[in-house]
Amino acid sequence: MILEHAPRAFRGGNSRHTRNLRVMHDSPTATLTESYSESEYWKDLLSVTRGKTDEPLARMTIAATAELLPWMHFHGARFQPALGGTLSLSRTNAFFLGGGKALMNAYYASAERLGVSVLYDTEVRTLCLANGTAREVVAVKDGVSTTIRPKAVVVCAGGFQANIEWLREYWGEAASNFIIRGTPYAKGVVLRNLLDQGVASIGDPTQCHAVAVDARAPKFDGGIVSRLDCVPFSIVVDRNGRRFYDEGEDLWPKRYAIWGRLVAGLPGQIAYAIMDAKSESLFMPSAFPPIRAQSLGELARSLGVEAGALESTVGDFNKAVIPGNFNPNALDRCRTEGIDPPKTHWARPIDEPPFIGYPLRPGITFTYLGVKVDQDARVLMKDGQPSPNLFAAGEIMAGNILGEGYIAGVGMAIGTVFGRIAGREAAKLALH
Numbered sequence: 001m002i003l004e005h006a007p008r009a010f011r012g013g014n015s016r017h018t019r020n021l022r023v024m025h026d027s028p029t030a031t032l033t034e035s036y037s038e039s040e041y042w043k044d045l046l047s048v049t050r051g052k053t054d055e056p057l058a059r060m061t062i063a064a065t066a067e068l069l070p071w072m073h074f075h076g077a078r079f080q081p082a083l084g085g086t087l088s089l090s091r092t093n094a095f096f097l098g099g100g101k102a103l104m105n106a107y108y109a110s111a112e113r114l115g116v117s118v119l120y121d122t123e124v125r126t127l128c129l130a131n132g133t134a135r136e137v138v139a140v141k142d143g144v145s146t147t148i149r150p151k152a153v154v155v156c157a158g159g160f161q162a163n164i165e166w167l168r169e170y171w172g173e174a175a176s177n178f179i180i181r182g183t184p185y186a187k188g189v190v191l192r193n194l195l196d197q198g199v200a201s202i203g204d205p206t207q208c209h210a211v212a213v214d215a216r217a218p219k220f221d222g223g224i225v226s227r228l229d230c231v232p233f234s235i236v237v238d239r240n241g242r243r244f245y246d247e248g249e250d251l252w253p254k255r256y257a258i259w260g261r262l263v264a265g266l267p268g269q270i271a272y273a274i275m276d277a278k279s280e281s282l283f284m285p286s287a288f289p290p291i292r293a294q295s296l297g298e299l300a301r302s303l304g305v306e307a308g309a310l311e312s313t314v315g316d317f318n319k320a321v322i323p324g325n326f327n328p329n330a331l332d333r334c335r336t337e338g339i340d341p342p343k344t345h346w347a348r349p350i351d352e353p354p355f356i357g358y359p360l361r362p363g364i365t366f367t368y369l370g371v372k373v374d375q376d377a378r379v380l381m382k383d384g385q386p387s388p389n390l391f392a393a394g395e396i397m398a399g400n401i402l403g404e405g406y407i408a409g410v411g412m413a414i415g416t417v418f419g420r421i422a423g424r425e426a427a428k429l430a431l432h
Contacts, residue, residue: 001148002111002118003139005157005185010221011120012104013158014182014366014395014411017223019083019100020093021416022409023065031079033090038062041092044407048254052403060375061401064417069094071420076106085284086229086252088329093253093409099224124190127153129197132387152426155379156394156419159367160188161208162220167364170206177269179213181227181363184220191370191396199387200372200380203399209406210260212236213363215270216288225287228358231259232346233279233328235317236360238266241300241309243317248345251331257406264362271360272303274314276352282328292354299355318349366411368399377422389429391422 004011024041025032041062045053069079078097082090089095096103108118121141128136134153139146160166162184167175195201217226231247236259238244245262249255263271280290293299296314300307316339324333326348336343371379371392378386379397394415401414 001150002116003122003124003137003148004118004120005123006120006183008120010183010185011108011118012100013156013186015415016100016104017182018096018103018412019224020089020095020409021065021068021412022093022407023068023413024062025066025069029069029094031081032092032094036092038066041065044092044254045401045410048257048405048407049401049403050405052405054400057373057375058401061414061417064420065413068413068416072103072416075110077103078106083284086232086282086328087284087408088251089253089408124157126193127155127190127197127390129194129199129387129390132198132381132385132390134387134390150389151430152389152391154377154391154393154419154422154426155190155194155371155396156392156415156422157190158183158186158188158395159208159369159398160191161186161364161367163187166192167367171264174264174269177361178210178264179215179217179222179226179361179363180220181211181213181217181222181224182365186366186395188367194371194379198382200382200384201369202372202397203368203370203403205367205369207368207399207402207404208260209257209365209368209402209411210264211256211363211365212259212263212271212273212360214286214288215359215361217361217363222287222363226363227256228273228286228360229256229283230273230275230279230286230358231256233282233348234273234275235314235343235350236271236273237305237310237313239268239270239272239305241305241307241313243313243341244271246341246344248335248343248347250345253408256408259360260362260364263360269362272305273358273360274299274310274350275356276350277354277356278348278352280356286358288358290356290358292356294353294355296350296355299357303357303359314350317343317347318351321347321349366395366398368402368404370396370399373397373400373418375421376425377418378425389426391426393418393422 126138320336
């Protein structure tokens with residue numbers, strides 16, 4: 001039985017917003033180019049987490065991704081070649097035909113064929129633990145409380161990113177300006193309940209998968225299309241018109257998830273990406289139209305940035321650009337010299353009107369505070385002992401592997417690997 005907080009149309013949590021997952025493979029596939037080794041995958045993960053990861057669990061997850069595509073295909077998933085633009089993922093990430101929504105539809109259809117019952121609009125309020133064993137699950141549907149006594153439980157209820165009050169405990173009033181790009185149902189009710197009953201926690205509550213999204217996006221559930229991928233080909237300024245970070249530090253899939261936290265640390269939690277006409281076609285189209293102007297001063301006034309400061313910033317940037325062989329798909333030699341912060345790659349003068357701007361806000365995908373698990377996806381108690389019948393998968397346990405940072409597609413990889421493990425172990429326990 002699946003207890004799904006959301007209505008049927010919004011089932012599947014954040015997975016319905018995803019586009020791909022990162023998988024290791026030794027040779028090309030129908031939709032993946034070249035190869036992506038276990039060692040390279042580990043190196044990429046290590047570079048973004050800065051070593052804040054459970055290495056055995058992380059390496060186990062990476063190795064297990066090699067088995068995912070045939071299993072997913074068996075359950076209805078279909079794949080397509082990688083999308084272009086700034087993603088640069090044709091070698092590392094498998095893209096879902098129809099996106100995450102199609103993937104979730106296929107999974108639910110497969111589950112229903114296997115006899116799984118799905119209760120929608122059903123919120124789990126409490127898991128009653130006794131000596132680490134899940135005895136009862138209390139859920140509410142249509143205002144009526146129901147108690148279930150299962151043999152095994154898998155929790156995959158996400159983080160607490162949609163709970164603004166909980167976010168304020170760590171971020172203060174800045175959290176009021178966060179955009180929650182994922183499901184509005186991830187309020188952390190199950191997570192808080194488990195932690196209050198002696199389940200071991202993992203992860204820093206201030207760490208999260210946070211990207212720069214269009215400030216005009218809805219407060220909740222805007223999804224992946226609210227993300228702006230223009231940063232590598234722009235300069236990004238605060239509301240005073242000043243740059244604050246290297247926009248060209250590395251390939252976008254390795255850096256896009258730092259920009260939410262960067263913007264979250266600015267006054268008013270607002271920033272602006274500025275570019276010119278020659279860069280507009282280099283990234284995935286935006287969901288909201290860009291703000292255009294024939295002069296930088298006019299653009300600044302439209303964005304609400306002090307015009308003189310923006311003109312000065314762009315002038316200093318243009319003078320600092322060292323010309324090179326511009327390559328939007330690889331680390332090139334187009335850089336700046338003599339300004340702080342530098343722009344390490346893809347630096348070109350901003351001098352061809354119309355000038356283009358996008359307003360940026362922090363877009364929170366999921367938080368990293370979660371429950372600690374072992375390699376069998378068993379939830380661990382504070383004394384280090386595993387629960388006999390409680391398992392976890394997805395964002396509620398992703399903090400075991402993601403201590404900080406993010407790399408494109410790894411969240412879906414964690415969820416799929418541990419979802420399979422948790423399902424297998426829970427079924428084994430229930431049968432025997």
